[in-house]
Amino acid sequence: MKVAYYPGCSLSGSARELDTSIKAISSPLGLELVEVPDWNCCGASSAHSTGHFLSFALPARNVIKAEGAGCEEFTAPCPACYVRSFLAQKQLNDDQTMKQHLEEALDQKFGPSTIKIKNVIEIFMDRVTSLHVKKALNGLKVVNYYGCALVKPPETFGFFDDPENPQSMDKIMDLLGAESIQWPYKTECCSASLCFTNQDATWKACRDILQVAEDSGAHAVVAACTLCQNNLDMRQTQVNKKYGTKFNLPVIYFTQLIGLAMGIPGHKLGLDKHFVDPKPLLKSLNLY
Amino acid sequence: MKESNVSKVLHKNNAFLEKKREMKEINVTQALAKNNAFLEELREKSGQDPGQCFQCMKCTGGCPFQFTMDYPPNQIMRMLQNGLIDEVLDSYTIWTCATCATCSARCPRGIDVAKVMDTLRVIAYQKGTTVKGRNMHIFHTAFMSSVKSHGRLYEIGLALGINIGTRKLIQDTDLGLPMLLKGKLSFLPHKIKDKGEIRKLYDYARKIGE
Numbered sequence: 001m002k003v004a005y006y007p008g009c010s011l012s013g014s015a016r017e018l019d020t021s022i023k024a025i026s027s028p029l030g031l032e033l034v035e036v037p038d039w040n041c042c043g044a045s046s047a048h049s050t051g052h053f054l055s056f057a058l059p060a061r062n063v064i065k066a067e068g069a070g071c072e073e074f075t076a077p078c079p080a081c082y083v084r085s086f087l088a089q090k091q092l093n094d095d096q097t098m099k100q101h102l103e104e105a106l107d108q109k110f111g112p113s114t115i116k117i118k119n120v121i122e123i124f125m126d127r128v129t130s131l132h133v134k135k136a137l138n139g140l141k142v143v144n145y146y147g148c149a150l151v152k153p154p155e156t157f158g159f160f161d162d163p164e165n166p167q168s169m170d171k172i173m174d175l176l177g178a179e180s181i182q183w184p185y186k187t188e189c190c191s192a193s194l195c196f197t198n199q200d201a202t203w204k205a206c207r208d209i210l211q212v213a214e215d216s217g218a219h220a221v222v223a224a225c226t227l228c229q230n231n232l233d234m235r236q237t238q239v240n241k242k243y244g245t246k247f248n249l250p251v252i253y254f255t256q257l258i259g260l261a262m263g264i265p266g267h268k269l270g271l272d273k274h275f276v277d278p279k280p281l282l283k284s285l286n287l288y
Numbered sequence: 289m290k291e292s293n294v295s296k297v298l299h300k301n302n303a304f305l306e307k308k309r310e311m312k313e314i315n316v317t318q319a320l321a322k323n324n325a326f327l328e329e330l331r332e333k334s335g336q337d338p339g340q341c342f343q344c345m346k347c348t349g350g351c352p353f354q355f356t357m358d359y360p361p362n363q364i365m366r367m368l369q370n371g372l373i374d375e376v377l378d379s380y381t382i383w384t385c386a387t388c389a390t391c392s393a394r395c396p397r398g399i400d401v402a403k404v405m406d407t408l409r410v411i412a413y414q415k416g417t418t419v420k421g422r423n424m425h426i427f428h429t430a431f432m433s434s435v436k437s438h439g440r441l442y443e444i445g446l447a448l449g450i451n452i453g454t455r456k457l458i459q460d461t462d463l464g465l466p467m468l469l470k471g472k473l474s475f476l477p478h479k480i481k482d483k484g485e486i487r488k489l490y491d492y493a494r495k496i497g498e
Contacts, residue, residue: 009441014472038481040439045387046431049409049424052333053498057489058435105492106485148388153400155392163393189352189388196450197423198384199459201356234463273470 003123004066004074004115005033008081009041014234015226017270018077021255022120024268029127036066036074042088044080045193056098057105059088067115077120078226079149087156089113119150121168121224122160124258128172134263136177139285143181143218144169144254145209145232147225148189163187169224169254176261183216185209192227195235203242206235210247219281220250222257229253233275250278260287319371326373334407340397341365347391347401357381358420361391361401368404377412381405383421414497426453436490439480443473 003026011019026033039062048055063085066074076082091098092113103109146166154163161168164187170180191198191205210232213221223229233251240247251274259269266288271278282288320327331337341362348360358380359367367376376382382405391401412418418425430449434442447464451457467473480486 009443009478012478013443013474014467016470016472040480040486041435041441043432043435046428047435048406050413050428050432051410051493051498053493053496054432054489057493058486061485061489101492101496101498105488107488148386148390151393152389153392153402155398155400187390189386189390191353191386193386194353194384196447196459197427197454198353198356201353201384201386204355205352234467238462273472275466 001030001073002032002034002071004036004069004071006036006039006042006062006066006074006076006081006085008039008076008078010078010081010226010230014230015078017273018120018226018229018253018255020268020270020273021253021259022077024264025124025255025259025262028262028264029124029132031123031127034069034071036062037069039065042076042081042084044078044084048084053098053101053105055084056088056091056095057102059084060092060102061106063089063092063113063115063117064110067113071115073116073118073123075118075120075123079119079147079224080227082117082119083149086117089115089117119160119224121150121172121254124255125168125172128175128258130175132258133176133261135261135287137173137257137261137285137287138177140178140257140282140287141181141217141219142173142178142222142252142257143183143213143216144173144186144222145213145224145228145251146187147223147228148187149225149227151187169222172254172258173222176257178222178257181216181218183212183218185212190228190231192231195231202231202235203239206232207239207243207245210236210239210249211245214247214249218249219285220252220278222254223251224254236276248276250274250276250281252278314370314372316370319373321371323371323373327368327371330368330404330407330411333410334400334403336400336404336407338365338368338399338404340399341369341395342397344396346394346396350390350394352388352390353384353386356384361385361405364405364408365399365401374417376408377415377417378419380420382408382412383418383424385409423450423454426450434477436486438477439483439486440478442477444475445477 043058076085151161151163151166173180191202195202229251236247256269345362348362354360385405387402389402434446451459
């Protein structure tokens, strides 16, 4: 199946390992990724803090470009990009005033948008089966961290998973043979949107999440959100410095673990790109 | 158990009560009459009605960033009900809300509180009332101008713009080199081909004032 792939600014930069691992597992799972032609930044999280039109128009342009590329589904792995794209499509179909504004601005007419917009977990959750698991992740204890963007608010995203206790990633981990520990911080906000402007808030949020993860006995945090992964992985040293903690907790994308379980070599999954190196942990469990 | 110094506590609370007594009197009827149009605009743009709030405080109880706010989310709802618009738009709360929408998920009245905050932020940004949210104003302006120039985000340019604007020159410089070495940051901006289209969107946004 052809899927329009919107990497957004983060997947070609700070979330490179998510891009690498998605590309590595897609084709064995029967997905052909087609990059959205000439995509632009979706504007999250500044456009929706500064104006109504651009917060709609920037992601809408991407959805329209994807629609033209002949794909049935669209995925934006970064949850911030996903949310903006999802809402833009909704507005494109339901908000005639905004649509007219866009048509006027670009001097073009647009029909209804029908491409199915899915988040990164949705794209993979029904495709991974036990048949794909060549090397079960036995012995690996994880906490699954969904972050806030994929499941909240439930009025909009309730169709996907529970806003307080989501299960989709837990089910994938069960399938891969890893042990998912239940913990209370599955959807706690990591404060990534404040990481440039209120770092004290960001460090505290990261500290709390890492502390609960460590206390729950997990070897690693499994993430689906680029912003969460960046924040918890890249800023772990800053947190340790600020609070005198000694966290050394790898934060791994669920797509990287799917890849490992499928028997794809670790270097093809971007496992060398992390700030907190997950390789010693994976080697100790004979998984790398 | 922690030793508590009762006279100290009382002294602190007396100061609080004193401050409370000094608070200015508010004529709710007048405030509402003055700001009715604004409240109508807020309801229309956010699709939410703060009037539905009955102060259960679940939003504030679950808010991960309440400790950074000058008014907790439930108070913002109450202030909106009472027409205290200037106070709300001048608050730090609207800028330090991370839009995680935990409040929206838990509100028994079905108010998407995060959406209200988002809409208030847009209005404050456009009115230029961003004294307490100065850093956020600098961040969002630098971000939007980066997208305007390149069609995509130029991270190094953005970080530099923020550090210079907020006068925190060394913020996050510890992350720069490792990111470059891991190929997570690029010196040059990524550009899209059809920058003209992006320019058209920005021009149109300015034209309609949105």
